[in-house]
Amino acid sequence: MFDNLKKKINIFESKVKEKTQEKASEEKEDKEKTQEQKQEQEQEQERASLGQKAKKFVTERKVFLDEDDVEPYLEELKLSLLKSDVALEVSEKIVEKLESNLVGEEIKWRENSEKYVKKAFKEALIDVFPSEFNFFDFIEEKDKPINILFVGTNGVGKTTTIAKISKALEEKGYSSVLANGDTFRAGAIQQLDKHGENIDKKVIKHEKGGDPAAVIYDAVEYSEANNVDVVLGDTAGRMHTDVNLMDQIKKIKRVTKPDLIVFVDEAVAGSDAVERAKEFDEAVDVDAVILSKIDADVKGGAAISISHTIEKPIIFVGTGQGYEDIKEFNTDWFVGQILE
Numbered sequence: 001m002f003d004n005l006k007k008k009i010n011i012f013e014s015k016v017k018e019k020t021q022e023k024a025s026e027e028k029e030d031k032e033k034t035q036e037q038k039q040e041q042e043q044e045q046e047r048a049s050l051g052q053k054a055k056k057f058v059t060e061r062k063v064f065l066d067e068d069d070v071e072p073y074l075e076e077l078k079l080s081l082l083k084s085d086v087a088l089e090v091s092e093k094i095v096e097k098l099e100s101n102l103v104g105e106e107i108k109w110r111e112n113s114e115k116y117v118k119k120a121f122k123e124a125l126i127d128v129f130p131s132e133f134n135f136f137d138f139i140e141e142k143d144k145p146i147n148i149l150f151v152g153t154n155g156v157g158k159t160t161t162i163a164k165i166s167k168a169l170e171e172k173g174y175s176s177v178l179a180n181g182d183t184f185r186a187g188a189i190q191q192l193d194k195h196g197e198n199i200d201k202k203v204i205k206h207e208k209g210g211d212p213a214a215v216i217y218d219a220v221e222y223s224e225a226n227n228v229d230v231v232l233g234d235t236a237g238r239m240h241t242d243v244n245l246m247d248q249i250k251k252i253k254r255v256t257k258p259d260l261i262v263f264v265d266e267a268v269a270g271s272d273a274v275e276r277a278k279e280f281d282e283a284v285d286v287d288a289v290i291l292s293k294i295d296a297d298v299k300g301g302a303a304i305s306i307s308h309t310i311e312k313p314i315i316f317v318g319t320g321q322g323y324e325d326i327k328e329f330n331t332d333w334f335v336g337q338i339l340e
C-alpha cells in the first residue's frame with residue numbers, strides 16, 4: 001500500500017536528516033575555530049580544560065534549520081506529492097505546514113533527527129483531514145430504519161462495498177437489507193442477488209428498467225414493517241459527466257430522503273477520484289466517502305486529497321476483495337501506513 005509515496009517521503013526525510021547533520025558539523029567546525037583562537041591567547045595549562053568544554057558542546061549540540069536549508073527539499077517534495085496524485089492545493093498545504101514545523105525549530109542532532117522530521121510530517125498530514133466521523137456511533141444514535149445511499153462511477157467497487165458494510169453491521173448487531181437501485185442492467189440485479197446470497201441478506205429489487213427511487217422507497221417501507229435497522233441502497237454506476245444520470249440520482253435523493261449519502265470510489269483512480277468526488281458532492285451533497293482498493297494503491301494521492309477537497313470525511317477503506325476486507329478509517333492509522 002502506498003509504496004511509491006512512502007519511497008518519496010523517505011527520500012525527503014533522509015535529505016533533511018543529512019542537512020541537519022551537515023549543519024551540526026559546520027557549527028562544530030566554527031566553534032572549534034573560535035576555540036583555537038581562544039587557545040592561542042590562553043596559558044598552556046588551560047588547554048586540557050578547553051578540550052573538555054569542546055567535548056561538552058559536541059554532545060549537547062542543537063541545530064536550527066532555516067528556510068534556505070529546507071526550501072529545495074520542500075520543492076522536490078511538492079513535486080513528488082503532485083506526481084503521487086495529491087491535489088495541488090493539498091500538496092501546498094502539507095508543504096507549508098511541514099516548513100513551519102521544521103524551520104526555526106531546535107533539533108538536537110544526537111537525538112534521531114529522522115524521528116523529528118517524521119513527527120513534523122505526521123502533523124502536516126493529519127492537518128489536511130477533516131474531523132473524523134464515527135459510522136457506528138451514527139448508526140447507534142439515529143432513528144431506524146436508516147437509509148444509506150451509495151453513489152459513484154462504474155466498477156469502482158460500490159456493490160462489493162455495500163455487501164462488506166452489511167456484514168460489518170451484522171457483526172455489530174444491526175440488521176440490514178440491500179436495495180437494488182441499479183435497474184439499468186440485468187447483470188447488476190444478478191450481481192447484488194449474488195452478494196445477498198453470499199452474506200445471507202435480503203435484496204429488495206424491481207424488474208430491469210424500473211424506477212430506482214421506487215426500489216429504495218420500497219426497501220425503506222419493508223424495513224419499517226420488519227424492524228430492519230439499515231437500508232443499503234445501491235445505485236447504477238454513472239459518470240459524473242452524464243447529465244441525465246446525475247439528474248436521476250438527484251431524484252433518488254429527493255424521493256427517498258437518505259439519512260446518509262456515501263460516495264464510493266477506488267483509491268487507484270487517483271486525481272480522477274478527487275474530481276469525481278467534487279462533481280458528485282455538487283450534485284447531491286455527499287456526507288461521507290469510502291475509498292475501495294487501497295490495497296492496490298501505490299500513490300496514496302486520492303486518499304490524502306479527497307476528503308480535504310470536498311471537506312467530507314472518509315469513513316471506510318476497502319482493503320481487498322473479500323467481505324471482511326474493509327476497515328474503518330482513522331487518520332492516525334492512515335498516516336501511520338504512509339510514514340511507517
Ligand SMILES: Nc1nc2c(ncn2[C@@H]2O[C@H](COP(=O)(O)OP(=O)(O)OP(=O)(O)O)[C@@H](O)[C@H]2O)c(=O)[nH]1
Binds near residue numbers: 155
Ligand atoms: N483489490 C480490491 N478489489 C476490490 C475492492 N473492492 C471491490 N473490489 C473489486 O472491484 C471489482 C468491481 O467491484 P463492484 O462491486 O462490482 O463494483 P461496482 O462499482 O458495483 O460496479 P458497477 O456495478 O459496474 O457500477 C470487483 O472485482 C471487486 O471484487 C477492494 O477494496 N480491493
